[in-house]
Amino acid sequence: MLAASLLMNAFVPAWAIPLDAAGSPRPDVAQPEDYAGELRDMAPFLLSPALSRLGPSENIEITQAIDAFPEVVVFPIHVAGAVVASRPRSLANKVAQTSGEGTIAVIYPDIGEPYRSVFTQIINGIEAKAQGRVVNFAVGANVDVGELNNSLRRQDAKVVIALGRQGVKVASALDGNIGVVVGGVLAAPENEARNLQVNSLSPDPALLFSRLKGMMPKVRRVFAVYDPRQNEWMIGLAKEAARAQGLEFVAYEAQDLRGAISAYQTIFDTADNTRDALWLPQDSTTVEEGSVLPLVLQESWTRNLAVFSSSFGHVRRGVLFSLYPNNVELGRHLAGSALGFLASGGNGTGGMIPLREVLMAINLRTAKHLGLNASRQQGFDMAFPEQ
Numbered sequence: 001m002l003a004a005s006l007l008m009n010a011f012v013p014a015w016a017i018p019l020d021a022a023g024s025p026r027p028d029v030a031q032p033e034d035y036a037g038e039l040r041d042m043a044p045f046l047l048s049p050a051l052s053r054l055g056p057s058e059n060i061e062i063t064q065a066i067d068a069f070p071e072v073v074v075f076p077i078h079v080a081g082a083v084v085a086s087r088p089r090s091l092a093n094k095v096a097q098t099s100g101e102g103t104i105a106v107i108y109p110d111i112g113e114p115y116r117s118v119f120t121q122i123i124n125g126i127e128a129k130a131q132g133r134v135v136n137f138a139v140g141a142n143v144d145v146g147e148l149n150n151s152l153r154r155q156d157a158k159v160v161i162a163l164g165r166q167g168v169k170v171a172s173a174l175d176g177n178i179g180v181v182v183g184g185v186l187a188a189p190e191n192e193a194r195n196l197q198v199n200s201l202s203p204d205p206a207l208l209f210s211r212l213k214g215m216m217p218k219v220r221r222v223f224a225v226y227d228p229r230q231n232e233w234m235i236g237l238a239k240e241a242a243r244a245q246g247l248e249f250v251a252y253e254a255q256d257l258r259g260a261i262s263a264y265q266t267i268f269d270t271a272d273n274t275r276d277a278l279w280l281p282q283d284s285t286t287v288e289e290g291s292v293l294p295l296v297l298q299e300s301w302t303r304n305l306a307v308f309s310s311s312f313g314h315v316r317r318g319v320l321f322s323l324y325p326n327n328v329e330l331g332r333h334l335a336g337s338a339l340g341f342l343a344s345g346g347n348g349t350g351g352m353i354p355l356r357e358v359l360m361a362i363n364l365r366t367a368k369h370l371g372l373n374a375s376r377q378q379g380f381d382m383a384f385p386e387q
Helices: 002-007 033-045 056-065 115-130 145-154 164-171 190-195 205-215 228-244 257-270 292-303 313-317 327-344 364-369
Strands: 072-074 094-096 103-109 134-139 157-163 179-185 197-203 221-226 248-253 276-280 306-309 321-325 351-355 358-363 382-384
Touching (some): 103 115, 103 164, 103 327, 115 134, 115 179, 115 327, 134 145, 134 164, 157 164, 157 327, 164 179, 179 327, 197 205, 197 321, 197 327, 205 228, 205 276, 205 306, 221 228, 221 257, 228 248, 228 351, 248 257, 257 292, 292 306, 292 313, 358 364
Parallel strands (some): 103 134, 157 179, 179 197, 221 248, 221 276, 306 321, 358 382
Antiparallel strands (some): 094 134, 321 358
């Protein structure tokens, strides 16, 4: 029945369909092809309150906030033709005055709004935690890595925080004696994740399951459909989290749309809406947004089955809730990891780390449909539909 309804273009409630593509780049902002992966990673987080409600004066305040650290001297460093030292609503390259203990370099994509504001907030958190021991480099696709290495040596940079795919790409080509902490990405190739600390933008399943139980104490089983090529590591964490919280976790593998639809059909045919819930990980195969997601929303609404997601944009479209990055706190966490490297002289254990610095978004209409008494007083940071 589920597969048939896909072929028949199943109706989705009007409230579950966004007026624009949730989390997509604004059509008036031109983006270079080199950043296709970057935009795909950052898109789910561009509807956060800090970005969706910014007025002109607030945008200026964010830019001014980077100058709130008196111990930092600001001047341009031209490490590549694509780096811009000064432009409206952009971060300047900032070099810290240090006492010889080594600095932290932040390498982030030289990219336009609204994505740049995300990196701005993360860097604000890094600088607040590191307190003046930071040098920032906006890097383009044509960055001169040799000149960047020279600049890092001149600034006594001992560790790099690489943000976004472009930052990771550049950091991987730097001198081998510089430590690397990765952030602002959904995932990294297995060979890179094994050797580096990669801080994912995907929320920790333990936090998702905990919030679910807080809202729906009677839930005893959680379903998920995932592509192992994307989320094997995340499903491993989910199994541990479910076991620790007394939940049964049932995960189905799927590597194409046909397999994903079949798995969801099995779930909807067997789920008990009084004790079961469905989790949607960040997975471009099994949570494909053109056909699979609308179908899941339709079926879950019809069957009164709670669905929660790792993608912020899904809340606007009708899932019950999601967790999304607290960008400033994420920056503080990344700075803490970098400071740990400076203190110990090593990166410690490499691998993927899920997002734990989170905010929560809820769909109040879906909560009401499920019979839940949800309000802003329960610790939600953002609610849909917006009033």
